[in-house]
Amino acid sequence: MLEEELFAVLKLQATPNVGDIIAKKLIRVIGSAEQIFKEKKSSLLKIDGIGEFLVKQLQKTEIIEQAEYEMNYIQKGAIKYTYFLDENYPSRLKHCVDGPLLLFYDGNVNWNQEKIVSIVGTRNLTNYGRSFCNDLVEHLAAYNPIIVSGFAYGTDICAHKAAIENNLQTFAVLAHGLDDLYPKVHKKYMRSVMENGGFLTEFWHKEKPFRENFLKRNRIVAGISQATIIIESAEKGGSLVTADIANSYNRDVFALPGRFDDAYSKGCNNLIKSNQAHLLNSPDDIVKMLNWDVPQQQEFIQPKLFIDLNPEEQKIYDYLQNNGKQLLDVIAMDCEIPVYKLSSVLIQMELKGAVKSLPGKMFEV
Structure with a gap:
């Protein structure tokens, strides 16, 4: 992660009333933490759940001072960190809606x-x-x-x-x-x-x-x-x-x-x-x-050819192919498809043999 983005993430963490859930929502909608602080007020107010009060919190000057203090410490190399969009961020924690933006570790x-x-x-x-x-x-x-x-x-x-x-x-x-x-x-x-x-x-x-x-x-x-x-x-x-x-x-x-x-x-x-x-x-x-006693064998599955998937179904299929089994809510968030719509799409994909449902509202290819 670039230093500019890290600094913006620290500012988000320092902003009163902006927790991990709201911060991650802003980042996903706008594209980056850095862009959040460059975005026009009118654009921020169009985001569901973001009101005048929260926008004012993002404009407070004291969050810059607080972020600078922590940034200076990180730049000294005294601490390691991982961002929720990084590959080395804990994979299970990544799919918890309230998982931390940043984790520091030694x-x-x-x-x-x-x-x-x-x-x-x-x-x-x-x-x-x-x-x-x-x-x-x-x-x-x-x-x-x-x-x-x-x-x-x-x-x-x-x-x-x-x-x-x-x-x-x-x-x-x-x-x-x-x-x-x-x-x-x-x-x-x-x-x-x-x-x-x-x-x-x-x-x-x-x-x-x-x-x-x-x-x-x-x-x-x-x-x-x-x-x-x-x-x-x-x-x-x-x-x-x-x-x-x-x-x-x-x-x-x-x-x-x-x-x-x-x-x-x-x-x-x-x-x-x-x-x-x-x-x-x-x-x-x-x-x-936890099935730790079951030998982990590589199972060969003959790929099904010529499954007719529309673009939306293909997007979900590719996502599950790359990320393995996932919760319904996580698929909806990462694929940017409303849960009510995703449920019906997954049913159609299951009928086509492209995905299968698992206990606990989980799905996999």
Whole structure:
């Protein structure tokens, strides 16, 4: 990404009331972040959901000063970043409507590999939860997954340490900038995490671990992985928010059950009872549910010749051919076709044998 575009993206991030969803919408409609700040006010107001108040926010001079401060830090080479339109941006997170515009990271992890699981849970991890977490990661090590967590007390740090002990890659998603560290007591684990993966955040380098940042952090933990595993949770807790987000992204959620009167099993038991999580009795439940035990063989499929597709159908077909199976809403957004219209087009394509529907409103060639 050119420096001019990066600077414009930083200005968008600094603009009050412009979150990731609105920012990405503006970029897709106008063509680039840089062009947004060159666009006429009348053109911006024609965009659905963009009003006078938001346009005024984009014209504030203070956002330039804030963006310049962060830009200077990035230009020193002190931080690596990836943009939501870049190839190396986490592919699963790319298709989350509220995924971050920019991600900053330190370390070296291929977060686009297939097997990535997030492990979260209570900070007050019991011996039961700790033992299961360690056994789980040790068993999964044979399949070489990346282990994701939030570097917090309890379950998070237990998952990171278990990954390191089993020679697995792990990376920590932070609720603050890379110049800070929370909790401070976990500084002793930084080097080993860096050597086995790294740290990832959406926050600028000086951002502190404010309370609301942890909730924002949770959507990255849920969105970047194939499945989210809840080890233990009280009746209310941040890991339940992560589970809810993972479900909204159509990701698998697993929860470790416990005795009905255990305070830190109530959250997991409720998730299972309400069908918001698969019951997790053993590591094999993860392996079987995610099909890790099925040999990955290259299946030869005789191509169907002479499928008669109109230009709109061909556009969708080419998109799925290049991007693999995708959610209905993602196809609609990327192909710029309204969902109501796309649904009928996909039905016609399915009848022609060009695509097939999958559970969870997903489609593939």
